[in-house]
Amino acid sequence: MKLTTFFSTIFIIVNLISCSSNKTLTEQKSKSDSKNKTSIKISEINGESSDKAHLKSLDNEVYKIQKRKAYFADTLEIPESYYQLFIGKEFTNVYLKPGDNLFITLDANQFDETIKYVGKGAEENNYLAQKLLLKEKLNGRDKIMALYGLDENDFIKKWDSISNVLEQNFTSLNFKNKNFVQAEKKALKIDKAIGLLQYPNYHRYITQKKDFSVSNNFPDIKKMIDFNDESMLKIPGFTDLLEMYFTNEAINIAKEKKEYDPLMILQVINKQLYNKNIKERLVLKIAKQGINYTQNIKDYYNYFKQIVTDPKQQEPITKIYNNLKNVQPGSPSPDFTAYDINGKEYHLKDFAGKLLYIDLWATWCAPCRAEIPFLEKLKEEYKNKNITFLSISVWDQKDRWEKMVKSGKVKGWQLMSTDNKMDFLKKYVVTGIPRFILLDEQGKIINPNAPRPSNPLLKKLIDQHLK
Secondary structure: OOOHHHOOEEEEEEEOOOHHHOHHHHHHOOHHHHOOEEEEEEEEEOOOOOOOEEEEEOOOOEEEOOEEOOEEEEEEEOOOEEEEEEEOOEEEEEEEOOOOEEEEEEEHHHHHHHOEEEEEOHHHHHHHHHHHHHHHHHHOHHHHHHHHOOOHHHHHHHHHHHHHHHHHHHHOOOOOOHHHHHHHHHHHHHHHHHHHHHHHHHHHHHHOOOOOOOOOOOOOHHHHOOOOOHHHHHOOOHHHHHHHHHHHHHHHHHHHHOOOOOHHHHHHHHHHOOOHHHHHHHHHHHHHHHHHHOOOHHHHHHHHHHHOOOHHHHHHHHHHHHHHHHHOOOOEOOOOOEEOOOOOEEOHHHHOOOEEEEEEEOOOOHHHHHHHHHHHHHHHHOOOOOEEEEEEEOOOOHHHHHHHHHHOOOOOEEEEOOOOOOHHHHHOOOOOOOEEEEEOOOOEEEEOOOOOOOOOHHHHHHHHHOO
16 A cells, blocks of 8 residues: 555545625625536645546536646536546546535545545435445456356346345435435446346356357346336436347347348337437437448438437537548548557558458457457468458557567567557547458458458458459
8 A cells, every 4th residue: 555645635626505605706696596506626636637627417418627727626507417527537426416515535546445525415425436336346347257157046146135235225324315315226226237137148258158048037127127217317327228238139130130230229229219318319329339330331320310310419420420431342441650569660551462451459458359369360371361460559558569569479460559549540430449440452441340350251251352
């Protein structure tokens, strides 16, 4: 444990106060107006100062908190609700309401473990901070394998036990804020439902039982949560739950049809959800990723517009669609700049004359690393063929990448982009990794979202274009 003098302690003052506490403001603002204002002050001491701070609502509304020399301060008009409070790269969940007056302390090096609240509104937020730690203790990352490796009946018993502990912890505190009590009861139900929903996929992965499916006695998520209850949009995790549920539904349909496309998720949502606001919010969330992976962006975009009809709401997806139109099959690929372990610079032109399979990855990315054995096998299988396999590390730490390259765990062409805002990524609208791209001998796009090395369809695609 580090000495206190080396702690990077952040003091955050969140004041949701009436103007009567400030004579100058009282003269300018009416009491009714002041009740809707949230005053926030964030002060960092004994540590590197963050350059940004903001609140983010569940509907993705961002409330920037202005930086004023050595601290952040702003006055915002926000409704009572859950929010995420971001300070630099860290964030925590908070529940804010007009009239709160919060003083928050935390050690930036142990953000979740040390955050504490005092003042009006502290009760709800200390609970949220404590709940996070309790969840980590009960079913944290170190317990995932054991928990989801259980057979169905044992898992249900264990998950019920964990959920009961969380519920009892909540009810024992006897909160007076009725709005928070109602909201948090729903939040705990969502947490329980998400855990159940994750079980089949996690269990298949952990046990390697690829054909595993739950029995008819497994809890029905739709009986636990009303998917068309619009009030649930104010609860953390609701849209995540819906996204997981409808993605699973689409995958089940794809297994029967023996083909899959992200458009199927939108089609399932459109059939099963009837609340317009929930449907639009969910589709907007999913389309930001889905349109990147569909086989026909025009069909996907047109179907999206049938669901989300407001042109203003369509704008984020329209922007992605317009960018993606420039990187479709047959179009010249955007160029890239990347470097090998010796610092030599490379561009797309340096790989002309052969098919080029580009692997965008990072050392910290578990799904990326999972593809490495399959990729290395392909390299060996096609070593005498007219194709180059090129791995480009992105959003990575140089020392970690260099260590992995030197270890010999990754072979062949290994480059790294030191520019986290790489233009190549922007033009391909890369929002997640791993991402694979297949180009022809002239640098024209064959598939901007090529199959992963672990997918048997990749070999078929490569063989179709080898000369």
